[in-house]
Amino acid sequence: MEILNFYNEHNVVIFVLLLTRLSALFLFFPFYSHAQIPVVIKSSLVLIFTFYFFPLAHSNEASYNNLIFAILSEFLMGFIVGLCLQLSFTILQMAGEHMSFIMGFSMASVLDPSTGTQTPIIGQVISFLALLLFLAYDGHHLCLILISKSINSIDLGAFYLDDKWYLYIMQRVKDIYLIGLSLAFPIVAMSVLCDFVFGLLMKTMPQFNLLVVGYPIKITISFTILIVILGTILYYFKELVLKNFYYLDLLVNKV
Numbered sequence: 001m002e003i004l005n006f007y008n009e010h011n012v013v014i015f016v017l018l019l020t021r022l023s024a025l026f027l028f029f030p031f032y033s034h035a036q037i038p039v040v041i042k043s044s045l046v047l048i049f050t051f052y053f054f055p056l057a058h059s060n061e062a063s064y065n066n067l068i069f070a071i072l073s074e075f076l077m078g079f080i081v082g083l084c085l086q087l088s089f090t091i092l093q094m095a096g097e098h099m100s101f102i103m104g105f106s107m108a109s110v111l112d113p114s115t116g117t118q119t120p121i122i123g124q125v126i127s128f129l130a131l132l133l134f135l136a137y138d139g140h141h142l143c144l145i146l147i148s149k150s151i152n153s154i155d156l157g158a159f160y161l162d163d164k165w166y167l168y169i170m171q172r173v174k175d176i177y178l179i180g181l182s183l184a185f186p187i188v189a190m191s192v193l194c195d196f197v198f199g200l201l202m203k204t205m206p207q208f209n210l211l212v213v214g215y216p217i218k219i220t221i222s223f224t225i226l227i228v229i230l231g232t233i234l235y236y237f238k239e240l241v242l243k244n245f246y247y248l249d250l251l252v253n254k255v
Contacts, residue, residue, distance in 0.1 A: 013067065017156035018057045019050045020071050022147065024078020029143050030085050030134060049147070056151045070157025077159040080169070081146070084248060087172040088241045092130050094180030095233070096123020102184070102191040103222040104215055122226070129230070130237050137238060142245050150252045164251055172244070179240070183233050187222050194218050 023046050026032045032042065100120030134140070181188075198214045 014057050014156060015050065015054065016067075017070055017074050018054060018151070019046065020074040021078060021150075021156065022046045022049055022053070024075045025082060025143075025147055026078075028079055028082020028086065030082075030089060031131065031140050032143065033082065033086075034131075049144075053148065053151055056148065057156055066157075073157050073159045076161070077150070077154070080161065080165060081150075081248060081252075084169065084172055085143075085241070085244055087176060088237065088244055089127060089130060091176050091180045091183070091240070092126050092233070092237060093123045094176050095183035096120055096126045098181060098184035099123070099187050099222070099226065102187050103219055126230075126233065129234060133234050133238060134241065139241060146245065146248060146252065149249060153253045168247060168251060183236070186225050186229050190221055190225055191218065194221065
């Protein structure tokens with residue numbers, strides 16, 4: 001009888017809303033949203049964490065009267081929070097695209113298993129290294145901690161977008177272009193310098209074949225610079241992701 005009493009209207013609504021929130025978060029969070037993870041594993045994790053976080057969940061009376069809007073609110077929260085974290089990886093992809101274009105690898109694209117789209121090979125390598133770094137400093141655990149704090153601070157079905165969220169999202173979108181180009185700037189500057197030197201050589205030595213000699217030299221120098229700055233790029237990525245977790249924690253707790 002105690003089990004039957006547990007399945008009342010209040011608990012069923014909380015379970016459905018919590019399941020929606022976790023499903024949306026796992027659908028957009030880094031690593032958890034990776035296409036190579038089977039759907040069965042993702043669904044099992046969502047169900048397990050729903051039972052795990054159920055004692056922490058709470059809802060208001062408005063969620064019972066407007067259940068559809070409450071479910072849409074939970075899905076919106078998962079989309080927005082996951083989008084803010086995914087933008088950190090997008091910055092590296094933008095930098096990798098600039099590097100690939102400068103190095104002449106813009107046509108050498110590979111299938112990105114996380115998105116199912118074609119991405120330049122340099123951006124793909126940097127993205128994989130960033131994902132490994134994300135797991136190395138327990139970024140997937142930080143995602144779960146953020147979920148736990150959101151359940152404690154935001155009632156199920158009560159999430160809404162205010163000015164703080166809009167400003168934060170616009171700032172992160174702006175960083176895609178500013179920071180992405182800044183990370184690729186050493187290779188871009190090297191490319192401009194090489195083009196200037198090759199132009200002088202072609203003026204002084206017309207027999208200098210740019211396609212045969214120039215591009216291999218340019219690619220070799222670009223790889224050398226990339227190896228030198230790769231550690232700095234990944235370190236900055238780590239600081240950027242941790243900063244995003246910090247600001248998201250503030251936004252979640254102040255809603």
